[in-house]
Every structure is written in structure tokens, then in C-alpha cells.
Amino acid sequence: MDQGLRKCKANYAPLSPVTFLERAAAVYASRTSVVYGGASFTWAETHERARRLASSLLSLGVARGDVVSVLAPNIPALYEMHFAVPMSGAVLNAINTRLDHKTVAAILRHSGAKLLFVDREYAPLARNALQHLTDKPAVVLIDETGGEYEELVRRGDPRRELPELDDEWDSIALNYTSGTTSAPKGVVYSHRGAYLSTLSLLLQWEVGSEPVYLWSLPMFHCNGWTFAWGMAARGGTNVCIRAPTAGAMYRAIADHRVTHMCGVPYLFGVLLDAPAADRRPLPHPVRMLTGGSPPPPRLLEKMEALGFAVTHAYGMTEATGPALVCEWRSEWDRLSPERKSALRARQGVSVLSLGEADVRDPRTRGSVARDGRTKGEIVLRGSSLMKGYFKDAAATEAAFAGGWLWTGDVGVVHPDGYVEVKDRSKDVIISGGENISSVEVESVLYGHPAVAEAAVVAMPSEKWGESPCAFLVLHDNTTAITEEEIVAHCKNNMPHYMAPKKVLFVESLPKSANSKVLKYQLRAHARAICNSSSSTTQMNKNTKPPPSRPPRSQFPRSYDNTHETEILARSRL
């Protein structure tokens, strides 16, 4: 069949997001690519600047497969590097700026970064990190008033011939998981995977022509959930801000007529609780893609009321960002707001490039029933997953056991095919043999008007094995409220055995650099309380015991520290 039907320059091009910028320079040349404060660029300019920078990287000796690291907020330089670095054949390593200097040092050491670009704000962090290293990368300072970065752009030759991409499996980005207790793992993306993920996310989120995208999500999170490349594909406008404060976000939305933005549910609070002085009316509904943790339905309702059309996604660094998206169905339009929010809080269906997403029994490895009740572990496969962990063949092999990426997240499949995360494996509370989803308990807690933030973890219980323990941050203006009132609220809204046996009011929740609640810290805290008091046992007297079953039967995972550490290191969005 295939005689004479060979791949050639005319009919085969390695898939790469870099081609999106080349096309944007051709077909969206004079459109605004990036705005930042008073600065503004066109796609022709962004393309030329990226070519110049790539040329300078080559002059500095950067070669194919070298790692180029960067510590910067969402500024034009970081955006340009998403293209310039792969254009030079190198691999972009955008480091989480919220990490401490030791972790940054560990990343620089592990990645073997040849160059480190640093925004002036993060110069102290970089300096401290570099002190830990014997083999230091060359440092390039990014400064808004000029600086070494601008000098590299200026002296680069935009007409210099750049190395051609021969193999779409070549690496384009190296993103470290947030690993809070163990050494972070380096997740490697291929040009092919990044290209396909970008296309399928644009499709799934229905990003039409001329989007105006607000950079409220850090670019160092899975390359901005691929939208760093996606905006070039769409010829959109990137609105850069240094930090997603309420004032900066509302101002950018109003001034630039933002149409799209991403962010973890933490940003809901920032937007909802903004003081009046920071607020601006939205010029039109703003589409917001969220993920990282299941958004509480009540917060979704409030966001919708404020004018944000929220789409919920689920993903992880290993899946190049969102892997499941809660695609809206028109038949839901006629449902009540509460029901809509509950449906919208589900994780949804696989993005097109994923190949397959499923929920499987970790023991039998078979698919669970699509009944919305039978739990299993969410598994993924397809071309939008990572190549693997950098310099860690063993971890890569373990992650891909049996031809699937095992996410460590527990979920169900509803009859309509939508996946819903019930918990992280280790976040399931097994009380008297019954599984209690901490996410479900948190959802009910968020329904109480006084609750600003809620986190529920397992607390040891002599009688039941484990019991739910709630940590709550209350709204500033809240009047006195008691543990009993909270427990009563829960019992009114869920089976009694699921209600927290202990409620602790705290000033704030411990969080990772990615704004994820560090539940292992809360669990340790709950354990300590349990050992020093007997209140838990007393409270249990008043609750109706659930039907007795052997504990931990459904998810026979080891809950020792090693496992916890490993799971934590595989970060979600």
C-alpha cells in the first residue's frame, strides 16, 4: 500500500508548539500578543524577540537537550522563553517561585541547568539557592528597566538559522512537582505531547478566536496548563501580571476586557472577598478554568453570580495539566443552581488528546461499574502524558505500571461517563469499615455561612479505626460559633457517621507552594490531639455507629510515610 508514500518536508512536520508562534507571526502579525503594565507587543514582535533570544542562547553555548531554568513571575520574558528556549533546542525549566531556596537548589542540581534566568524580585532566592551548589549555572538577570535579559534579546540575530526539530519526541519542558517532603520529581514533556495537549485544551475549553487571557495562573504550573503555547495558537492577547491580587486581576479584566483566565479555587476566595476599592465591574462574563482541588459547589455558585463562567478541570503535572474537563451539557441548563454547581464540581470527561481515562480497581486493575458509586483509582493514558521523570527511570516505570498512569486519586464514574474525584487515596477516611470522603465532608462545611476554608482529615479512633477531624478558617466578620453548631450543621446535611468528630478553628491552613492544603501536617496535628485528649471518644458516644465492616477493605494501600511522601511528590495542577 505504502509504496512511494513516504514522509517528506511537504507532508510531515514534527509536532511542536513552537510552530504556533511561527504561524502567529505570519497570520496575526500586527495583533497584540502580550501586554504588561505600559508595555505591549505584537505577535510579529514576540516572534522576533523569541528568535533573537534563541540566537543569543546558541551564542552562549546552549545545545540540544540542555536545561534552561527560570525563576520569574508571569512577565513577558517568561512568556517569550516558552518559545525561545525550545527554538534553541533546549528544555525550559520554569521553577515555582514560591519554593524555598533549598528546594530551588535541589532542582537546579538535579536538572543540571546550564543557565538560570532570574527576575530581580527573586534574585535573593536565587542567590541563596546558588550557595548550595558547587557547579553553578550562569545567571541572567531579568529586569524591567533593561537588564541582561533585554541585552540578550537586543544582540541576538533574528535571521540566524535555528536548529531544526527532527524528532517530536524531543523534550520541550521540565516541570518539577511541588513535592513538599521528598525531593521534587522532574516531569519531562515532549514537543509532541505539549502540542497535542495544547490543541485539545483549546478545543475542550472552546477558546475561540481573539481571546484575551489573564495570567492569574502561574506559567510555572505545567506551562500555564499549556495556555502559554495555546495563546500563540489562537493569536490571543496575554495579559501579564506579577501576582494575582484582587486589585491586579479586577483591573486587568476591566482594562483589557479579559475573556479567559485560569486558577486554583484559592483564587475564588481572592476574587470573592476583595475589598470594594479593589473591585471593578466585569465587562462581560469571564471564562475561568479551575482545577487543583475540587471546587466547593457553594463557591462555584458565588463565582457564577459574580459573572465568572467557571469550568472545572482535573489534572496533574504528569498529564501536562488538565486531563479531565467538566464539559457542560445543555440538558443541565434547566436544573437548579445547586444542582448545576454540584454537576460542575465533577471532574468530567477526558480531553481529546488523552487517549483514555478510566477508574479502575487497584487490585484487579479492571474498570469499575459506571454507577456513580463504585470507587476506584483514576488512571490515564495517551499522548498528552509526560515522557517520564527526569533521571529517574525507576520512578517512571512505577508511574506507568501496566500501561497506565495511576493518579493516586479515588473516583467514581457516573452513568453519564463523567468522572468524579472522591478523594486522594490517602485522604479517604475509613471509619468502622465505611469510607468517608473528606472532600464530601468539606463540601458540606463550605455550605455553612461562617466557613471560609475547610480541610478534613482522618484522626485515629480506638473504636472506629479512623474518624473525620475538621480544620476550619472562619470569615473575618464571623461572630462566635461553637464546635457543636458545626457538627449539628453537618449532621443536618449528611449521614451522621460522616460528621466530624472533632472540629478545630485555626487562623490559616498549612499550604504548599502550589496553595494545596498540606493534609499530612493536619493529620499529624490530629494524631497529636487524639493522643493528648479523650474528647473524640466521648463525642462518639452520641453518634450512630455505621454498619461494621473490616477496616480499610476497599483500598488496600499502605498508609505509611513512604507512600504518603511519594504521593505528595506527584503533584496535581
Add this chain to the structure above:
Amino acid sequence: MDQGLRKCKANYAPLSPVTFLERAAAVYASRTSVVYGGASFTWAETHERARRLASSLLSLGVARGDVVSVLAPNIPALYEMHFAVPMSGAVLNAINTRLDHKTVAAILRHSGAKLLFVDREYAPLARNALQHLTDKPAVVLIDETGGEYEELVRRGDPRRELPELDDEWDSIALNYTSGTTSAPKGVVYSHRGAYLSTLSLLLQWEVGSEPVYLWSLPMFHCNGWTFAWGMAARGGTNVCIRAPTAGAMYRAIADHRVTHMCGVPYLFGVLLDAPAADRRPLPHPVRMLTGGSPPPPRLLEKMEALGFAVTHAYGMTEATGPALVCEWRSEWDRLSPERKSALRARQGVSVLSLGEADVRDPRTRGSVARDGRTKGEIVLRGSSLMKGYFKDAAATEAAFAGGWLWTGDVGVVHPDGYVEVKDRSKDVIISGGENISSVEVESVLYGHPAVAEAAVVAMPSEKWGESPCAFLVLHDNTTAITEEEIVAHCKNNMPHYMAPKKVLFVESLPKSANSKVLKYQLRAHARAICNSSSSTTQMNKNTKPPPSRPPRSQFPRSYDNTHETEILARSRL
């Protein structure tokens, strides 16, 4: 860099549109996939039926790379075969049902089809075609009342293990060009190319979730410009009709609330001229993608007024359908209707998967200036192009000369990056050294209220080398109109030297099976008239001669019959 970062089942899946159906069965299981008359299927059913049919194909001895041909209108069976045939490892060859039996025979012979599926309506055509063949394929009859096709579906095993796709470069479809005078050429698509083309067309046309797609464009045209696969990717509803008559289209739009449809500009006339009895009000604006020939701006305006939101695309069989799409820009919203239609009639910008589209000087092979005036030949390259011509390595090599597909179409690039087709190379009329675009003259002719159809070709002229000759079909209700009135209308709307020197009123224009005007027939006709009369020379006396230049300087292509035949064989959409 790549140590331990290998492709495996978890992180690499060969790109194939078949995966769209598998995903649809998982995530859009109970949604309507196909409706046809009183019949209706869900995505779970379409998936199961495709698997059953694939299983039966294997039982019939179909093997990897075998060709399975089909002669059918837009019915569910043809839709299902778009998945079932590649699922069995075979290659789908959907034959243009408007071809004559000799051409069908030539296609069956050249493709070496192992099986031929035939809709009952085309049984006589198939019978006549098969008489020309010594080595006949097995025939399967498709009949709405059951028939052999349904029997194959029924007795297939939906759980049978189907051959895995190992290489995304494997062939998925074989589509013959319409070649009206020479033997048709077989254009081969890979799974990869079809997958990427589908994704990028969904993106470019902004096909959101839950589309309802009317099959007004034949599926045998580049697999319905990839939307046969695209609807599965989107979980849309395919509304099948046997023929795009005005009544069938308006009824389907109203009954099924159609959101999207495709078609050549010929369909504009069918919709615009429909008798009142066939019309139904549109339930909402219907998005229509058109291509095949540049749509006259006046017709675009009328379609918009009727409620169709028309997007104009340009493509060819070799490019898996649309390669350029006229992406709308919001800055055009405030322009006059005339200006909007003129902008919308341009061919536009490259689809994302294309890699590159350019307009190049056929002599120097360099890009032309982006000034909207300098003409060159449109060239394409990228992963959405064909693998090549089946069993014709020489033609494949010629088509891809220098790493580009040379389209044979003359165009310009506007300063905004939009390509506009000025003519087929051979359709340029070179008069006194000046290039006259027949498309431009036709556009002006369509502006005359009496003109229903217009085609302009070159007529030999002793004085100027060539002169424009117009063939016109008038609206039914038109009162008497003279050649002089038409010429006067042209001179009022364009440079005098571009006005037709001869106007001929005809009942209808000769057309190919793809509804393309057969200009070579008109040229022969114009030559004959010219030889038998001297009216042309007389008329020229009244026109102002253009500045004298050597004739045919800009496009030194040979205009002999061999070339004409070759170009015609490389059909557009």
C-alpha cells in the same frame, strides 16, 4: 536527556480518528450520534455497530492495508464505515456517486478494492462499472430495509479483538480526485494526518460542544472535509440526508435544530432560490463552511441575510480538505456589508495543523511581498497533507517538488496575512501583458441583478493575445438584457481593459461531478466562436488598450492540453 524516557502504552498512542469514536462511546454514550429519517442512534450504538462491522470485515478476509470501496449517499452506513473500515486495518475509499460508470470502474481497478459496498440507489451504476472489470471486488448491498450491510453488522462480534494500530502513518482513506479528462488520482491520508486535520478544523471553525451537523456536503469529499471524524470528536449529532435538496435541507435544519453545515457555493443557490413551499424558518443562525470555489460576495451577503453565518475555506483533496480558512476578525464588525462580504470572500489563514501556507513565485520559489497585489502560486506544507498519490510515486514526487505542495492556484497575500486566490494558474487571462483575474471579473458580473451564474475564460485575440469572454446564466424572471448592458455594467465597476470583450448567454454552465465549472470546455467554446467571427476584434476598438508588456511574462506555465489535464485532475474541495 532522554535516558529512561521511552514511549510506552501509557504515554504514547498513535494518532487516529478512530480514537474519537472510542472516546465518544465512553463519554457521550447516550447522546444522539446519527439521525436519518425515522432512525436514530446513540454514540454507544454507533460504536458497537462499527465494531460489529469491523469484526465482519475481518471475517470476510479483509487485512491491513486492503481497500474497501463504497458507493453511497450520506447515510448512516457510510458514516459508520468511516470508523469500521480503519478499525479492521483497511483503507476507506468513498467514491463520488456522481461519476460515470467508466470512471468508477477505473477507480475500482486502480484501488484494487477488495470489497465494494453499494447503496441500492447506485446498484445500476455499480453493475455497469463492474462490467468493465475482470478482477471484481465482492459486493455488499446497503439497503434501508435491511440488506447485506445490516446482516454484516448483525453477525459481527462487538467484543472481537481488533488489530491494533501500530503506526500512525498507516493509511486510513483513499480519495480520488475528480479528474474530468484524465484518469483520477488516488489521494492517500494517514491516520495521523486525518487526526490532526480533524482537530485543527474543529478549532478553526470553532465547533463547540453538542453541534448538530447537517450532511449537506458529500462524505466522499475528503471524508466530509474531516467532519465525519470531527463529529465523533465533539460528540455531535450527524443529520444524514440522501441529497441536499432545498426541501431536505430546510426541513432538517428546522426539525433537528442544525447548528453547522458545509457545502460548495452551489448550495447557496439551492437555498436562496428555494420555492416557498420548501422553506422553513431557521431556528437560529446556522454556521456554514464553504469552499471549492471563491464565493461571490453578493451571494455571501444574501446568505447572511437569510440567517447563515458563512465561513469561507480553501482547500483540496491533497490537503485533507480545507487548508486555509477565512478567520473572522472582530475589527471587521463595524465595516459595511459589502466590505465584510469582500473580506469574507478571501481564502484566509492556514489551519493550525498545516505547518505553513505561503504564496511563492513559481520561478524563484521565494515568497511574494505581502502587499495584496503581487501574485504567486499558493503552496502548502505540513502534517495535514496527503501521504501522496496511490501507486504513483512519480506524481507524488512532482506534487511535493521542493518540499511544498504546489496548488496550481494563483493568489496574493494581504498585509494582514490573509491569502486571496486570484485564479487557477490557467484561469488567468493575459491581455496585452496584463493579468486579468477571471474571478474578479466574475465577481463584478455577479453584482448585476440579472446574473445567476457567471464564468469568465480567456478567448484568443489577435491584438491582445487573450481577452476575457463571459458565459452567463440569467435568473428565470429576468427580462431581456443585452451584451452591451452587461459590458457597460462591468466598465462601471472595474478597469475598462478587464471588461469582457464577449458575453454569451447560456442555459447552464458545464460542470464536473463536484459542481465545478468545466472552464476548459468554455475555453474551447470561446476559441470556436473566435475563429468563426470577428466580433471580438471589432469590440476591442472601443476599449482603451492596457500598457503593452510581453504576454504571459508573469506565469511562464505551459498551457498545452497535457498541463490542463494534469491540473484538472488535482481537484479542489
